[in-house]
Amino acid sequence: EVQLVESGGGLVQPGGSLRLSCAASGFTVSNNYLSWVRQAPGRGLEWVSVIYSGDSTYYADSVKGRFTISRDNSKNTLYLQMNSLRAEDTAVYYCARGGLGPYDYWGQGTLVTVSS
Amino acid sequence: AIRMTQSPSSLSASTGDRVTITCRASQGVSSYLAWYQQKPGKAPKLLIYAASTLQSGVPSRFSGSTSGTDFTLTISRLQSEDFATYYCQQYYNHPRTFGQGTKVEIK
Numbered sequence: 656e657v658q659l660v661e662s663g664g665g666l667v668q669p670g671g672s673l674r675l676s677c678a679a680s681g682f683t684v685s686n687n688y689l690s691w692v693r694q695a696p697g698r699g700l701e702w703v704s705v706i707y708s709g710d711s712t713y714y715a716d717s718v719k720g721r722f723t724i725s726r727d728n729s730k731n732t733l734y735l736q737m738n739s740l741r742a743e744d745t746a747v748y749y750c751a752r753g754g755l756g757p758y759d760y761w762g763q764g765t766l767v768t769v770s771s
Numbered sequence: 772a773i774r775m776t777q778s779p780s781s782l783s784a785s786t787g788d789r790v791t792i793t794c795r796a797s798q799g800v801s802s803y804l805a806w807y808q809q810k811p812g813k814a815p816k817l818l819i820y821a822a823s824t825l826q827s828g829v830p831s832r833f834s835g836s837t838s839g840t841d842f843t844l845t846i847s848r849l850q851s852e853d854f855a856t857y858y859c860q861q862y863y864n865h866p867r868t869f870g871q872g873t874k875v876e877i878k
Contacts, residue, residue, distance in 0.1 A: 690867075692815075700807075700815065700858055702867040713865050749814055756862055757805035759826065761814035 657681035657760045659750050664765030671740050671769070677733040677750030677762055685728040688754035691735050693746035694764075701746075704735065705754035718744075740769045773797050773861050777870035783878040790846040792873045794859035799840055803863040806835055806844045809872075810855045818857075819844065849875070 663675040675691070691703040704714045704724040712724050723736040733750050747766050751758035774797035784790050794804070802822040807815035817826045819835040822842055832847040846853055854877055859870040 699872045700809075700860070700869040702869070705865075705867075715866050754862075754867075756803075757817055757820040757860070758807075758815070759817050759820075761816070764814055 657752065659752065659760055659762035661748065661750055661762040661765040664748065664767045666768045666770065667740055668771050669741060669769055672736070672738045673740065673767060675735040675737065675748055675750075675765060675767070677735075679731050679733065679752075682752065683728075684726050684731050684733055687752055688756075689724075689726065689733045690751045690754040690758060691724060691733075692749045692751055692758065692761075693744075693767075694749070695743075695746040698746075703748070706733070707754065737767070740767075742769050745769045772866050773800060773863065773868050775859055775861055775868050775870040777857075777859060777873050779873060780871065781874040781876060783876050784849050785878045786849055786851055788849045790849050790853075790875060792844045792857055792859075792875075794842040794844070794870050796840040796842070796861055800861040800863035802837060803861055804835075804837070804842050805860045805862065806833075806842075807858045807860065808853075808855045809858065815858065846875075 658680045660678045690705040706724045721739045726733045747764040749764045750762045752760040776795045804822045806819040809815040822837040823835040834845045836843045856872045856874045
């Protein structure tokens with residue numbers, strides 16, 4: 656059974672950093688496209704980043720230069736390193752399988768709150 | 772970025788009703804369009820991809836169609852478990868973009 660479990664969210668001050676993790680099971684992260692999608696409170700879905708199976712990465716303009724997507728194949732885990740966090744980064748962050756095509760599996764989400 | 776515009780933003784319907792949600796792309800996305808359902812506090816769920824292909828396990832009352840840059844999600848007979856918010860998403864190019872969502876509420 657495919658599962659994605661996010662962790663690492665929490666409260667952080669503006670300008671701070673946080674690393675989100677997404678542990679995958681039921682499939683291998685190394686040969687799949689994986690993405691991060693976020694949802695601000697009461698708002699719609701916003702694509703954040705994708706990592707391709709060949710390690711190419713893409714980012715939304717709103718996070719480019721501040722966020723880094725990566726994966727650890729030995730741990731079958733996806734990461735999102737978030738630096739220079741802003742209030743507008745406050746959201747539930749979902750990891751999802753997919754990125755070239757649609758997102759067929761999603762994690763349960765982890766809440767990131769950026770506030771002083 | 773390709774803008775995806777959904778209409779309506781919300782609608783009220785009764786169980787058994789036929790519901791139609793439209794998504795318009797600001798430029799051509801071929802058939803690289805997906806529909807998702809999201810319930811409060813839950814992750815989105817993939818319903819349809821390639822504009823009209825039903826994801827495995829999704830009830831057949833859901834269907835998708837396309838006409839140029841206009842895409843339609845239809846629920847043929849609304850069930851109680853279908854009350855949720857629906858999003859379209861294009862995966863034609865980067866950045867991937869979603870519609871703003873359509874909330875389907877109980878009349």
